[in-house]
Amino acid sequence: MRITTIGATATAVAVLASPITSTPAPTPATVPAVPAASVVSKPAKAASVHGEARISYIESIHDDIRFTIHAEQTPFTRPMPPTAPEGLPTDARGTLKFSHSRGEVTGWAEATVDCLVTSGRTATLTAVVTKSNVEEPGARLGISVQQGGKGEPDRLGFSWGVVNVDPENVDENGQLVRPQAGSCMAPAPFTTVIKGGYKVVHAEITKSPTQPEPAPHHS
Numbered sequence: 001m002r003i004t005t006i007g008a009t010a011t012a013v014a015v016l017a018s019p020i021t022s023t024p025a026p027t028p029a030t031v032p033a034v035p036a037a038s039v040v041s042k043p044a045k046a047a048s049v050h051g052e053a054r055i056s057y058i059e060s061i062h063d064d065i066r067f068t069i070h071a072e073q074t075p076f077t078r079p080m081p082p083t084a085p086e087g088l089p090t091d092a093r094g095t096l097k098f099s100h101s102r103g104e105v106t107g108w109a110e111a112t113v114d115c116l117v118t119s120g121r122t123a124t125l126t127a128v129v130t131k132s133n134v135e136e137p138g139a140r141l142g143i144s145v146q147q148g149g150k151g152e153p154d155r156l157g158f159s160w161g162v163v164n165v166d167p168e169n170v171d172e173n174g175q176l177v178r179p180q181a182g183s184c185m186a187p188a189p190f191t192t193v194i195k196g197g198y199k200v201v202h203a204e205i206t207k208s209p210t211q212p213e214p215a216p217h218h219s
Contacts, residue, residue, distance in 0.1 A: 047073040047203040049123040053196030064101040070094045071113040075206045089205040092116035096127035107134035115183040118202040121147040142186030147200040154197045155189035163187040
């Protein structure tokens with residue numbers, strides 16, 4: 001895939017409350033016992049990021065660039081035999097869409113999320129392109145999101161343009177070829193959200209089911 005920055009050219013630019021009664025509480029003798037098997041445990045919180053926003057990108061300061069992200073971590077749902085037959089704790093599902101408009105020209109892409117990892121208010125995800133007029137189907141795109149705090153704006157980064165460049169990776173014409181982004185690989189969120197925003201929910205990654213427990217330490 002040839003390297004193309006967002007906005008590099010005008011022809012290849014890349015979104016109940018129940019009533020409270022006064023009935024006295026039942027005494028312990030009248031409270032029915034609940035069998036342990038009938039107690040349903042609350043499902044563990046899943047890492048996620050949702051939202052849509054327009055960003056300000058220094059290389060295309062006057063262009064309209066938007067990202068829409070809906071991603072949720074779904075651990076061990078993408079088997080990768082033989083090294084990870086159950087998949088990875090960072091497996092994820094969802095959608096990524098972006099559009100980049102300059103004048104009458106708009107570049108866009110839709111992609112399927114395959115990986116998500118979070119830390120605090122920051123999320124990093126990747127998605128594989130399914131449809132686009134500027135990206136090749138099958139290309140993996142890396143996105144980072146930082147939810148702002150204390151009045152700070154949200155931020156976003158993407159794995160093309162000013163990052164992910166291998167100077168030795170060129171095509172037959174000597175033009176730089178953009179390396180493929182690995183799963184969950186993305187740069188720091190280097191652009192600023194100027195409209196809209198994102199909500200990041202953090203959750204610790206789950207231990208791989210086949211990963212052995214560490215041996216006990218003996219002093």
